[in-house]
Amino acid sequence: MNIQxxxxxxxxxxxxKESAIVLESGKEYLVESRLSPIASEEGFDSLEQLVTALRGNKKFGLKGKVVEALTTNETSFYRDIEPFEMMRTQLIPELLEMRKAEKALTVWCGAASTGQELYSLAMMIREHFPELLSWKLTILGTDLSKEVLDKAKEGKYSQVEINRGLPAQLLIKYFEKQGTEWQLKKDVRDMIEYRELNLIKPWIGVPQSDIVLLRNVLIYFDAEVKKEILGKVRRVLRPDGFLFLGAAETTLNLDENYARRTSGRGSCYTIKKD
Ligand SMILES: C[S@@+](CC[C@H](N)C(=O)[O-])C[C@H]1O[C@@H](n2cnc3c(N)ncnc32)[C@H](O)[C@@H]1O
Known part of the structure; x- marks a missing residue:
């Protein structure tokens, strides 16, 4: 179906307006390919009819479906490996020392998608920092899209998704075969809470966090929205905590209150001290 x-x-x-995602002209093909199946499902013969229904705002749930369909949910296990290496070799050991009195550690991922990112971290904790399992460990994954979060909660992945980044020994240890798919064992799934949160709406229930993962989502927003979000992150990131952005994302020229910390090819951000 074509879009006018x-x-x-x-x-x-x-x-x-609904997600802050910027769809520039040239992205008509994306809108056509993502919205045509929804138009058919909803019984419309064209995208024009779908848009007319959206304008009239008469079909309950249609707007949400359209917004979800236009998000990009690309993710994989241990994506870009360096952030995980930096957490494993430096940051988590440092946090273990820094938080040894309170024995509490909190991680928030604000664009969790289908869950591979936080499950990668959960498996890493089980492999390398089992002592954290006796701490008050809070791992929260949020996303705008209910559909991806449902999948994240289920923790079930196809062979193709498994092949993208998951080492074989972790598959054997932490997953169970379910038909043609693989599901994470319950004790790993139970380490993470997933819930809906739109980054451009109030951040209700986001805890003060030691690590904030906000990878590969700012790229979809314009500079003003990026600035606003980075400002809000400073209010939920503990003063000595760590922020991870995607490989193509930066705080540079957006928020000068962050300092970049590098390790090999990996990097994260900390809040500058006065
Ligand atoms: C490309 S995925 C990144 C997943 C993961 N962080 C990674 O790096 O592999 C981007 C995610 O951001 C979510 N997203 C887009 N706009 C959002 C918004 N305004 N609020 C919350 N999540 C949003 C999408 O639903 C999608 O799941």
Missing amino acids: PKDFEFISELIR
Whole structure:
């Protein structure tokens, strides 16, 4: 199904308002390929009809479906490995020392998608820092999309998803075969709580965190939204905590209150001290 320029403009504005995701012109193909299945499912013959229904706001749940369909949920186990190596070799050992009195550690991932990122961390904790399992360990994953979060909670992945980054010994140790798919064992799933949160709405229930993972989501936003979000991160990141952004993302020229810390090819951000 083709999209008319005026309908593309309407969809771009809707998506920007609801999720802050910027859909520039040239992305018509993306809108067509993601929204055509929804139009068919909903019984519309064209994207024009779908947009008319959205404009009238009469079909319950349609707006949410359209917004979810236009998010990009690309993720994988141990994506870009360096952040995980930096956590394993430096940051978690440092946090173990820094938090040894309170015995509490909190991680928040603000764009958790289908869960591979936080499950990678959970398996790493079980492998290398089992002492943390007796601490008050809080791992929260949030995302705008309910659909991806449902999958994250289930912790069930296809062979193709498993092949993307998961070492064989971790598959054998932490997963159970379920038909053609693999499901994480319950004790690993239970380490993480997933819930819906739109980064451009109030951050209700986001805890003060030692590690904030906000990887590969700022790239979809314009500079003003990135600045606003980085400012809000400073309010939930503990003063000595660590922020991870995606490999193509930075705080540079957006928020000068962060200092970059590098380790090999990996990097994270800390809040500058006065
Ligand atoms: C490309 S994935 C990144 C997943 C993971 N962090 C990684 O790096 O592999 C981006 C995620 O951001 C979510 N997202 C996009 N806009 C959002 C918003 N305004 N609030 C919360 N999540 C959002 C999408 O639903 C998607 O799951």
